[in-house]
Amino acid sequence: MSKKNMKAGRLPSLGARIPAAVFALLLTGAIWAAVLSLLGIQLLTSRGLHERAALAGDAVELQMTRIENGFRELADEFGFEPETLISLVSREKMENLDREVVRWWTESVATGRIGEKPTVPLEGAEEALKADSRLSASVEPLLLPTTVEKITARAGRIVWKSAVHVRDDLLTAGVQIAGRQINLPQAAELLGKVPLAALAAALLFAGLIALCMSRRLQTAGHFIGGAMAAAGLLTALTLLPVKMLNLRGMLAEASGALTAQSAHLERILTLESLGCAVLLIIAGVLLMLLAKKEYARHEG
Amino acid sequence: MKKQGKWIWLTPVLLALPFIAAVGAAAALYGPTLQNLVSVAIKLAVTK
Known part of the structure; x- marks a missing residue:
């Protein structure tokens, strides 16, 4: 840097400003990343976020x-009281x-091992169905136990599918395939x-x-x-292509049950992104204003 | 000072422009394909 530019308030030479601009570009990328x-x-990976969305x-x-x-x-198919x-x-x-369910899938993805599936809360279903007078009247006594078993299994699947919106066989296969290719816990730690x-890169570029x-x-x-x-x-601008992708619409079209959850997830992530964006813009502008003020003070 | 004052607000926009251009180009090139892929993946993976 020339002696002229070393004077307080003077801008450094072009030779110093060009690499600084390149580092500023890299700093932008690092902060954004x-x-x-x-x-x-x-x-x-956030269990809390998905729990909040699920509820x-x-x-x-x-x-x-x-x-x-x-x-x-x-009940219409098998002839029993739905209230049972x-x-x-x-x-x-x-x-x-x-x-x-959220704990089950987040842990499965993080550890790379499919844990034991949560139990569907239908305790007492078999006893209740056996005591259902409409079912007892429509099914032969000998066939009653197998019919009750069949109904309980189907009812369990209905409850399970209402809580797990992604096909669990695909989730299991995906985790197993990914687990064979990479060490999932290590990858999660690295991530x-x-x-x-x-x-750290941002700090380096700022330095x-x-x-x-x-x-x-x-x-x-x-x-x-x-x-x-x-x-x-x-x-802030990243939200545009994400909105344009219309993930929420696609999810709503595929499964009505996912509409409320995906809307909540989108709301949380949009608010967090905008919060970060606003904070960064305010901090950046303040720093630039301070720099400008300092410059004016020296120049004056 | 006046000259620098004029330029100062352009700095963030200028720094963001290359990234916006890159993302825009990627979206124009791969956006529709990505949208189709995501749509098919959702239809396959989500339970009715």
């Missing part, structure tokens, strides 16, 4: 309506099942380090910008603040 990886990891708003109500409709169809099975399902039981690595500016903080602040604001802008 850190934010996106944080959000991505949360979506893939959000009217999701459990919809789930119970779906079960009731399934039980009524079953409907009375066994309560909101509390379904909420517990939803929590267990958790991506935001930290991106932040390099400061070095290029010969530790002149007011000028370095302009580049660093600009990069932060740019990363915020990019985080």
Whole structure:
């Protein structure tokens, strides 16, 4: 840097500003990558996030309506009182099942081993069905035990499908195939380090910008603040292609039960992305304003 | 100072532009294919 540029307040030479601009570009990418990886990891591994989505708003109500409709169809087919099975399902039981299901799949994905599936809360179903007078009247006594078994198994599948929206055979196969290719726990651990690595890279680039500016903080602040604001802008803009992909619409079309959950997930992630974006833009702009003020003070 | 004051707000936009261009190009090239893939995957994986 020339002596002229070393004077307080003067901009460094073009030779110093070009590498600083390149590092600012890299810093933008690093901050953006850190934010996106944080959000991505949360979506893939956060049990709390998925639990909140599973129990959000009217999701459990919809789930119970779906079960009731399934039980009524079953009752029409086999000739028993639908209330016999409907009375066994309560909101509390379904909420517990939803929590267990989220724990089951998040742990299976994280460990690479399919854990034991949660039990469907239909205790006492066989006894209740055997005591159902309409069923006893329509089925021969000898066939009653096998019919009851068949109904219980079908009812269990109805309850299970209301809680697990992704085909569990595909989930099991996917985890097993992925587990054969890579060490899933190690991959999950590595994935958790991506935001930290991106932040470390961001710190490195910020340091390099400061070095290029010969530790002149007011000028370095302009580049660093600009990069932060740019990363915020990019985080906000990332929501556009995600919205354009119309994931929510596709999920709603494939399964009505997923509509409430996917809407809740989308709301949480959108709010978090926008929160990060706004914070980054504010911090970046403040840093740039400070740099500008410093510059004006020296110039004056 | 005036000259720098004018340019200062452009910095974030200029820094974001290459990334926006890259994402835009990728979306234009692979967007429809990705959308079809995701749609098929959802239809296959989600229980009715």
